[in-house]
Amino acid sequence: MKAETGTAGAAQADPACSERLPLAAQDGPVSMTISRVARLHRIAAGKVLKGLGLYPGQEFVMMHLWDAGPVRQSDLIKAVDLDPSTVTKMLQRLEQAGHVRRRPDPDDRRAVLVEATDASCGLLTEVRRSWGDLEDHTLAGLDPAERAELARLLGRVETNLCVETADCPEEAARRAALRR
Amino acid sequence: MKAETGTAGAAQADPACSERLPLAAQDGPVSMTISRVARLHRIAAGKVLKGLGLYPGQEFVMMHLWDAGPVRQSDLIKAVDLDPSTVTKMLQRLEQAGHVRRRPDPDDRRAVLVEATDASCGLLTEVRRSWGDLEDHTLAGLDPAERAELARLLGRVETNLCVETADCPEEAARRAALRR
DNA sequence: GAGATTAACTTGGTCGGCCAAGGAATGCGC
DNA sequence: GCGCATTCCTTGGCCGACCAAGTTAATCTC
Numbered sequence: 001m002k003a004e005t006g007t008a009g010a011a012q013a014d015p016a017c018s019e020r021l022p023l024a025a026q027d028g029p030v031s032m033t034i035s036r037v038a039r040l041h042r043i044a045a046g047k048v049l050k051g052l053g054l055y056p057g058q059e060f061v062m063m064h065l066w067d068a069g070p071v072r073q074s075d076l077i078k079a080v081d082l083d084p085s086t087v088t089k090m091l092q093r094l095e096q097a098g099h100v101r102r103r104p105d106p107d108d109r110r111a112v113l114v115e116a117t118d119a120s121c122g123l124l125t126e127v128r129r130s131w132g133d134l135e136d137h138t139l140a141g142l143d144p145a146e147r148a149e150l151a152r153l154l155g156r157v158e159t160n161l162c163v164e165t166a167d168c169p170e171e172a173a174r175r176a177a178l179r180r
Numbered sequence: 181m182k183a184e185t186g187t188a189g190a191a192q193a194d195p196a197c198s199e200r201l202p203l204a205a206q207d208g209p210v211s212m213t214i215s216r217v218a219r220l221h222r223i224a225a226g227k228v229l230k231g232l233g234l235y236p237g238q239e240f241v242m243m244h245l246w247d248a249g250p251v252r253q254s255d256l257i258k259a260v261d262l263d264p265s266t267v268t269k270m271l272q273r274l275e276q277a278g279h280v281r282r283r284p285d286p287d288d289r290r291a292v293l294v295e296a297t298d299a300s301c302g303l304l305t306e307v308r309r310s311w312g313d314l315e316d317h318t319l320a321g322l323d324p325a326e327r328a329e330l331a332r333l334l335g336r337v338e339t340n341l342c343v344e345t346a347d348c349p350e351e352a353a354r355r356a357a358l359r360r
Numbered sequence: 361g362a363g364a365t366t367a368a369c370t371t372g373g374t375c376g377g378c379c380a381a382g383g384a385a386t387g388c389g390c
Numbered sequence: 391g392c393g394c395a396t397t398c399c400t401t402g403g404c405c406g407a408c409c410a411a412g413t414t415a416a417t418c419t420c
Contacts, residue, residue, distance in 0.1 A: 022243035024304050027312030030319060030327065031221065033334045035240075038218030039407095040341035041211065046408090057376050060215075063202035074398060086377055088400060093375080110385045110398045124204050132207030139210060140340045146333060147210065153322065153330040154213045160320045161220035219377090226378090237406050254368055266407050268370060273405075290368045290415045 034157075041138065048130045052123055053097060059127060061090060062099060062116060066124050070115040072105060099123070214337075221318065228310045232303055233277060238270060239307060242279060242296060246304050250295040252285060279303070 025032050046056035054062065064079045065071065071079075077087050091114060094100040099120040105111035139147050205212050226236035234242065244259045245251065251259075257267050271294060274280040279300040285291035319327050 022240075022247050024239075024243045024246055024308040025311055027308060028315035030331050030334070031225070031311060031315045033331060033338060034217065034221050034318070035225075037214065037334055037338050037341065038221065040338060041214050041218065043408095044341055045211070045215075055375055059204075060202075063204045066204060067202050072398090077398095082376090083378055084399065085379080085401080090376075092400095108386075108398085112399070128204040128207060131205055131211060135208035135211045138214070138337055138340055141336060142333065149329060150333040150337075151210050151213060153326060153333070154210065154217055156321060157318055157330075158213060158217050158220060160318055161217065161224055223378095235405055252368090257368090262406090263408055264369065265371080265409080270406075288368080288416070292369070 041134075044137065045131075045134055048134060049127070052126055052130065053099075054123070054127070055093075058090060058094060058099075059131075061087070061094065062120065062123070062127070065100065065114060065116040066121065070113050072108075073102075073112045073114050076114055221314075224317065225311075225314055228314060229307070232306055232310065233279070234303070234307070235273075238274060238279075239311075241267070241270060241274065242300065242303070242307065245280065245294060245296040246301065250293050252288075253282075253292040253294050256294055 021029060021032060042056055045059070049056060049059055060080050061076065064076060068075075068079070073087065073091070074084075077084050080087065091100055091102060095102055098117060100114060101117050102112050102114050105113050139150070142150065201209055201212060222236055225239070229236060229239055240260050241256065244256060248255075248259070253267065253271070254264075257264050260267065271280055271282060275282055278297060280294060281297050282292050282294050285293050319330070322330065
């Protein structure tokens with residue numbers, strides 16, 4: 001889509017056939033692949049979600065709302081583990097799009113209760129199907145054993161990345177473990 | 181960092197102990213993990229890069245510039261495979277930050293030549309080191325065989341995702357194959 | 361060589377993300 | 391009860407990323 005006819009001149013000259021990896025990235029080939037896969041995966045998800053009226057990232061919020069019903073916004077924020085401001089703005093857009101309803105919490109005048117609209121619940125099935133299609137496409141050509149192994153390894157990577165990300169290793173490890 | 185003391189109320193009530201995965205995502209567990217790993221990995225990369233004066237995403241542009249020297253912007257765009265407008269704005273910021281120099285191409289008055297500044301070249305080593313650290317951290321606890329397997333599987337996933345992303349499957353497959 | 365096409369950016373808009381800072385309500389200590 | 395810290399959410403700013411549209415220059419066509 002970006003790289004078209006590929007007569008692109010000399011920049012991509014593969015000298016010999018040695019290293020396709022940038023010099024500065026040679027100590028991190030897997031990290032490089034993760035980055036690329038991440039982007040491709042997000043694009044693929046976004047493409048399929050666009051047809052449903054969702055932007056990439058919103059899926060996770062909606063998924064939690066479908067599961068949990070009316071939730072305090074702060075709980076939602078903890079569930080999806082995003083910055084509060086990110087969630088606020090996303091919810092404003094989701095509300096305007098009619099996917100979400102918000103109302104003040106009668107028990108706590110600071111808090112806001114969020115829930116998926118009835119209309120949006122129709123999306124659940126389609127999102128689930130799309131998500132399944134994405135999975136199929138992502139894992140095409142991998143047999144069950146390979147899929148399991150990939151899941152295992154990615155799980156381990158997730159745990160690894162969690163520990164450093166969080167300021168409190170213990171807590172991060174606990175959370176990472178929970179997801180497994 | 182976000183999920184703190186975790187007394188978070190009833191929202192995350194693990195009913196029984198069955199599914200930690202949202203209902204709508206149950207057909208795509210690996211996709212879910214990929215999304216989480218992607219975000220964590222980007223955050224980890226961003227954290228380490230911030231100390232070097234780079235924002236996440238800029239690394240890839242700089243890496244290519246360090247390798248390729250002065251390049252036409254259009255070639256750079258093809259190399260990193262991003263939207264032209266994304267690269268334009270990123271370069272404006274990189275230029276203002278002193279990491280990059282831009283000048284018109286004498287041979288083509290439409291085009292712009294981009295190169296890393298001498299100052300930025302000092303970053304190469306540090307970025308490489310950081311990238312290596314990130315790799316170590318990401319793959320901690322995996323033995324060489326597991327790392328190789330993960331790389332192989334991710335490569336396959338990348339190929340899979342490439343085909344659908346591009347409008348021309350042939351071209352995408354070719355490009356995907358090139359990266360392996 | 362004039363006219364249409366294509367290539368190479370740029371600008372403006374929108375979203376997802378983050379950080380920093382602020383305002384409002386609650387809860388705690390005393 | 392009063393004050394101070396916490397919690398909850400919002401706003402503004404910034405950056406990466408996309409799309410759509412527009413501008414300028416090269417190129418192709420006749």
